[in-house]
Amino acid sequence: MVISSFTVSSLNGKNGFAINGIAAENRSGSSVSKAGDINSDGFDDVIIAAPFADLEGKDFVGQTYVVFGGTNLASSGTFNLSSLNGTNGFKINGLDSNNGLGWSVSNAGDINNDGIDDVIIGAPYVSPNGKSGAGESYVVFGGTNIGSASSFDLSSLNGTNGFKISGIVANGLLGDSVSNAGDINNDGVDDLIIGAPNASANGNSAAGQSYVIFGGTNVGGGGNFDLSSLNGTNGFKINGIAEDDNSGDSVSSAGDINNDGINDLIIGAYRADPNFNDVAGQSYVVYGGANVGSGGILNLSSLDGINGFIINGIDFDDALGISVSNAGDINNDGIDDLIVGAWSADPLFVDEGQSYVVFGGTNVGSGGVFNPSSLNGTNGFRINGINALGYLGYSVSSAGDVNDDGIDDLIVAAFGASPNGNFNAGQSYVVFGGASVGSSGTVDLSSLNGINGYAINGTGGEFGRSVSDAGDINGDGIGDVIIGALNASPNGIPQTGQSYLVYGSATPSLDLNGTFESDNLIGTSANEVINGLGGDDTLTGNSGNDTFVISQSTSSTFISSIDYIITDFGGVGTGSNPSTGVIASFDTLQFIGGFDLTARNLELTQNGNDLKISFENVVDIKVTLQNFQLENLNSLPASAGKPAISNITFFNGFEPLVGDSFDVINAKSTQTTVFNKNTVTFLNDLNNNIKGFAHSNDVINGQGGNDKIDGLSGDDLLRGGAGNDTLVGDAGNDTLVGGAGNDTLVGGAGNERFTIRLGDGHDTITGFGGVGTGSKPSAAAIASYDTLQFSGDGLIARNLQLTQNGNNLELTFENVADTKVTLQNFQLQNLGNFPGSRTEPDYQNIIFNQTFPIDSFDVFNGNWNSNSILRRNTVTFLNDLNSNIAGFDNSNDVINGQGGNDKIDGLSGNDLLRGDGGNDTLIGGAGNDTFVGGAGNDVLTGGAGADSFVYNTNAAYNSTAIGTDAIADFTHSQNDKIVLDKTTFSAITSNAETGFTNASDFAITSLGALSSAVIVYDSVTGQLFYNPNGSAVGFGNGGVFTTLKNAPTLTASDFVVQT
Incomplete structure (x- = not known):
């Protein structure tokens, strides 16, 4: 069956399994990779690293684990690395303190040409031969008895079972990235590549170096490989270009991207500064060939389109090249492709990240430089992150063929993503290959639907910090993937780390x-x-x-x-x-x-x-x-x-989904308690009075009738349905959805969520927990704050109106009917939305049509005054003081005055300024501004631009509610408009559009009280009247509602009628 998304907590042994780390703060899953078939049993294996593991009283030694594949592997859905015993896999221990063994791990191909796959493990913090931080890497040869004693001792490497590679540059960090390189010199034997990103090259500090070691039957024959001996016949050195580029921070085989029959490789330098864009990043494709690196050294600056090419990051701080990988043949044209991650790119918001797939071809990179901005669907495509601070592209990889359609797929991760509102849960995405994949130039991850790919939702712990093809670990003939979450805490053990094997599946x-x-x-x-x-x-x-x-x-x-x-x-x-x-x-x-x-x-x-x-x-x-x-x-x-x-x-x-079931109560039954704990229950159309269970996560749906539903303790979801319902959450983190009707919602202890949809009526919430005053909520507020989630057209922060009515706070939306919430015994200053950071989640009292608070607002404390709002392009609510405040230049600010006699200056930008209560002075500045004076006698100054002066109280005309305003600079030539809402000016008969479709609705005269028009303009005094009284003397309950300074000439086209 096809799926669009699933969560790793649903892995159960049949669809994959979780792999638990061993000890606290080991961070297993920091690096994960396919290991090939290292024990030669016909099943692919995987390798998982825990570089922070402490062993035998030594800190930061590091430990790596090889898990053997098989048909009945982890049938319970969980595999504990502590159970490795030589028959199901084995451990590889670091040699000493501060080694960080496993910082990077990879399949090494069959580098010794014995027909069995090998692995390579990096330990960049080792100090070999007196060179501090030079780093080491270890190649372990596969074999039928590999790890049979349940562990492998790296000190035993002797050339027959593997070999050691020591760094030659102090602080070079050799092994920061390791990978197989395919057969880059076309001799029929696999090769490998190792990065030392902090090594100096050609006198450039931290330019970075990478080392290619050619495979062969005698490679590493003495148990050690001396990188200083690389001479073009046994491998070669690759020098980075510029200071602090850190080339080699990510290395990989690139497959055969130029279709010459020989494997190529790719190297990332995420800190490179192409085109003067700081840390835009670069990656380098080096073409393989019989003579590649024949001089023993290859300078990346020499890439010219014939021997390879450079891929430049698009913008500063994109960090392109943080992860690089072969992508298989994802577009099914018979030529390998590659993928490059740019984890800090900002395609729409902040640090969503971006990845780029470059299609292979005989002319790819022929000019020596490839710019990802040119990707158009024929030469590759972009993959944009969909979560701010998601960091898509920190890890990228080929996924093999996980949907069994004969075409390679890929996997990209966003370890900071917050799927389904779960903060920093992490998300990975499998994109299925096909002839038309990315044909528009972009793959939209939010459109993954099970046919073009699917999303894998994490549960935290930086899920997706490492992703990889896992080969076919369960032997069903379909490719699998592995994903690491280094900071996961399975079994309550902090930062043990966890990895997840997700099996591929055919439809x-x-x-x-x-x-x-x-x-x-x-x-x-x-x-x-x-x-x-x-x-x-x-x-x-x-x-x-x-x-x-x-x-x-x-x-x-x-x-x-x-x-x-x-x-x-x-x-x-x-x-x-x-x-x-x-x-x-x-x-x-x-x-x-x-x-x-x-x-x-x-x-x-x-x-x-x-x-x-x-x-x-x-x-x-x-x-x-x-x-x-x-x-x-x-x-x-x-x-x-x-x-x-x-x-x-x-x-x-x-x-x-076992246990995901429901109960339905018969149409004439009046149950007082639901049937089963932790179950979904549907009531009937009677007026029910029903309770859930204590210590149970109940879902109770009220249907019709005026119901009273009490969830008791537990994390309950209560829906009222139609009718005027009372929903009581009690203890626990409950979700209350009133539905249609005027409902009463009672939260109780815990963090409640109240869902309000467009047209739900007038709901009353008691016991609402605010985020509180100040710049950071207290521990008590964090434990008890609640969230209002509004859903529906027009229910956005820009339209939100907050009115303190005695002890209660009323929430309505401009131009939205039949949607109102009253928070009983709640003060405005306790309402707030605090954006999160990399270390803290968002604390939000209100969200709008979203789970991530990109549409947010600020509230000033009741006794706080400032001369400036807090953030650009944000909705701000002041307090009842007499504020004198400004927005930002070149910012579209929304500022709500609330009470007090305020002076609000929007400065430049298209601002929305509301005076609310009090006699306010509103100044738009440059830009197309909107003014809503509200109650009181307000002075409105539009400034440059096409400004709108809006008169709408969401109720029938009342002179107290609308006040008598003065418009200081109405200018016809700037396309200023006076906007009249028919809810307030109900006597207007014209249609909703610019001007008056009924000419009798508007008149210009100096005898306003004698005019029969509904809207009367006195061209001498500049006064504008509402006359619902028709031809009778006087204005009835109308009157003057604004005066235009200097009495400018008005025509019907200066007005907009709205409903």
Whole structure:
């Protein structure tokens, strides 16, 4: 089955497994790699490093682990490295303190040409031969008895079992990166490459050096390889270009990228400064050949398109080359490709990171320089990170062929990503190869749908700091991948480290498949599997136990949305003892989608005779069961003599999500407690008064009726559905979703999340926990702060309005009806959003249509005054003091005055300034500014640019609420506008557009009170009147609402009518 994403916590032995480190602060998973088949048993193996491991009382010795592949490997879903015993793998211990063995690990190919794969391990902090920090690397030859004693002693290397390579430059850090190099000299034997990024080259400090060692039957024959002996026949040295470039920080085989039949290699120098862009980074492709490096030295500055080429970083601080790798033949044109990571690139936000795939070809890099900015889909493509501070590209690798389609795939990691709102959980992405991969020049990771690739969600610990192809470790003929999380803490042991083996999987065939268009699929009397694949399909199973497959991977807009009608769905029925007839005819909806399509997110809505099925936060999957009542939908466990049966199952792409089930309460039942702990429950349309279980993570869905739902303790999810509901979270980190109606939401202890959707009505929240005042929340605030999540068009920070009404804080949105929240006994100054850092998460009281707080705001403390807002391009709420404050130049600021007589100067930029209560002075400055004076008599100065002066109280006209303003510089030639909202100026009959479509709505006269027009402008005094009184004398409940200084000439085109 195809999937779009899954979380590594779902690995269970059938779809992969987790590999736990041994001791605290070992950081296993710092470096991971395929090891090839090092024990020659026909299964690929993997190698995992823990460079921070302390051994026998010595600090930072380092330890590396080889795990053997096999058919029954880690069937429980977990493998402990402490269990390595020689039959399932072995340990390799560092030799002394401060060695850092395993800083980098890799398959070394078959460097001694004995037909068995070998491995190489870097220890860059060793000080050999009196050279401090020169570094060492160790090649361990594979063999049928390798590691049979459960450990391998590096001091025993003697040329027959491997050899040692010592650095020759003090502080050069040899072994910081190690890799196989393929057969770069075309002699039929694999070679290897080792980086020493801090070595000086040609007199340039820390320019970096790399060393290529040619393989052969006698390589390392004495147990040591002397790098100073490299002479072109046994290998060669590669010199970096400029001071502090650190070339060799990442090294790899590049496959045969120029299609000459000989392997090439790639070297990263992430600190290089091409085109005067500091730390933009560079990478270097060196073409292989029979005479490559024949002089014993190759200078990267000599690359000219014939012997290789340079890849330049695009912008300063991109750090291109932090990771480099062969990408296999990802576009299936018969030529190898490569991938380069730029972890600090900023394609949209900050440090999302970027990776670049460069397609191989006979003319690739022919000019000597390749600029990734030229990638257009024909020569390669970009992969943009999708999370600020995600650091995509810190590790990149070929993934082998993980979907078994015969085309190579790749894997890229973003260890700082926060998938599904889980801060710094990390995320890795598998991108499937194909003839059209990246054809637009960019691969959008958010569009991965199981057909073009999938996302792997971490659970923390810097998941994705290292990724690699794992070969075929379980022997099923399909490629696997391995991902490291060096700071993970399995079993509660801090920073032990954890790695994850994720098995590849092919997509099975189905009985009845539709297309991506609108299909009408009709089954037979057999038990069939039916998949419409997407579109507006009508599905009929006929008799038998049919399975209808709905996969999120085929619901992406990249393919098609899903809106299915199933005409004859067979329900399990009411009660707990289904008849034999029901068992013979019930049908199953099988939802496939990893994180999103789960029982927790399931939403069931009775719409007349039909049942509508959807999922929270999933917009493109809808299923309608015709002529079907909710109470007939159920999931029952096995009982005496009867199997478990369920109308809905959830599948993560590898196997059913065991225990992810639900209960439905019969239409006429008035339960007072849900049936099962830690289960999803759907109520009925009665007015229910029901409780969950204590110490249970309950999901309770209210459906219709005015319900009272108490989750008791535990991390509960309570949804009110329709009706005026009361939801009580109690202790625990609960999520409360009121739904339609005017609901009361009670959080209790813990960090609550209150979800408010557009049109949900007027909800009241009691016990809301604020982030508090100051620049950093207290420990107590962190433990108890709550979050309001708004979802829907217009529910954004720019439109947010906060009104302190006595002890309560009211939250509304400009130009949005029927969406209001009251926080009882809550002061505005306690509301806040604190952005996170690399060491701390975000603390946010409000988020908008998002899980990552890119749309945020600042709140001034009640007794704090400042002459400037805190951040550029941000929404700011002042306090009730008389503020005198400015925004930023060249910044689109939103400043809300709240109470007090404020002076607010937006400076340049397209600002939105609201005076709110008090007699305020609002100054726009340069730019197209928007002014909302609010209550009080305000003075509004637009400045240069096309400014808008908005009059809208979200209620009928009230002179107190709107005040009497003065517009100081209304200028027709600058396209200034006066915006009148028909909610407030309800007597206006004109349509919502520029000008007045009904000419009688507007008049210019010096006798305003005698005019019958709705909006009257006195051309002598400059006063602008609202006249709902028609031709009667006076203005009724209207009156003057603003005065234009110097009485400029106005026409109907100076107004905008809105609704």
